[in-house]
Amino acid sequence: AQKVTQAQTEISVVEKEDVTLDCVYETRDTTYYLFWYKQPPSGELVFLIRRNSFDEQNEISGRYSWNFQKSTSSFNFTITASQVVDSAVYFCALSGADQTGANNLFFGTGTRLTVIP
Amino acid sequence: GAGVSQSPRYKVAKRGQDVALRCDPISGHVSLFWYQQALGQGPEFLTYFQNEAQLDKSGLPSDRFFAERPEGSVSTLKIQRTQQEDSAVYLCASSLHRGPSYEQYFGPGTRLTVT
Numbered sequence: 001a002q003k004v005t006q007a008q009t010e011i012s013v014v015e016k017e018d019v020t021l022d023c024v025y026e027t028r029d030t031t032y033y034l035f036w037y038k039q040p041p042s043g044e045l046v047f048l049i050r051r052n053s054f055d056e057q058n059e060i061s062g063r064y065s066w067n068f069q070k071s072t073s074s075f076n077f078t079i080t081a082s083q084v085v086d087s088a089v090y091f092c093a094l095s096g097a098d099q100t101g102a103n104n105l106f107f108g109t110g111t112r113l114t115v116i117p
Numbered sequence: 118g119a120g121v122s123q124s125p126r127y128k129v130a131k132r133g134q135d136v137a138l139r140c141d142p143i144s145g146h147v148s149l150f151w152y153q154q155a156l157g158q159g160p161e162f163l164t165y166f167q168n169e170a171q172l173d174k175s176g177l178p179s180d181r182f183f184a185e186r187p188e189g190s191v192s193t194l195k196i197q198r199t200q201q202e203d204s205a206v207y208l209c210a211s212s213l214h215r216g217p218s219y220e221q222y223f224g225p226g227t228r229l230t231v232t
């Protein structure tokens with residue numbers, strides 16, 4: 001069974017602070033994919049990043065960085081020098097190997113980030 | 118280019134009414150997904166189409182829920198005899214190819230309120 005846990009329900013930071021959003025996952029698949037999505041107040045989920053289970057190389061994209069560690073089943077997301085526009089709900093999601101044909105995403109419950117100006 | 122669009126954006130239905138929610142995926146996208154998002158929760162999978170074929174409907178909560186994608190593009194999610202527990206945001210997503218590695222692009226959702 002696939003499961004994604006985002007233990008942090010809500011986080012508030014002051015603008016320009018760094019913030020890390022935690023994600024822990026469970027899967028029996030040897031090949032799987034991890035995703036982060038952002039859901040601003042408008043409601044539309046915005047794709048941020050995808051990682052393969054066989055590629056543990058961390059990634060940096062502008063102010064965003066991701067730390068994938070298979071040993072701890074974690075895929076954490078860090079925003080450096082946070083901005084008010086970063087305020088949103090962030091979802092971590094997991095997609096398993098092609099078994100049922102659906103390849104649907106399993107989402108965590110989300111972390112609501114509020115950046116205070 | 119145009120993203121995934123959904124209509125209506127908001128729908129209020131009286132308990133027992135039937136509703137139909139529409140999704141226009143990104144042109145050329147093979148895979149189409151429907152998700153249900155309750156307040157304060159992450160989206161939960163309902164059903165999946167590959168072109169016009171409904172390959173997985175394991176997430177549909179009851180036989181009152183029905184989805185179709187007859188020509189492999191636009192999809193409709195229909196809920197018959199709506200109940201209060203059906204109140205949620207219904208999200209549609211499309212993906213260029215079939216397979217778990219491809220990112221899904223989401224529409225803005227339809228917020229359904231059953232009174």
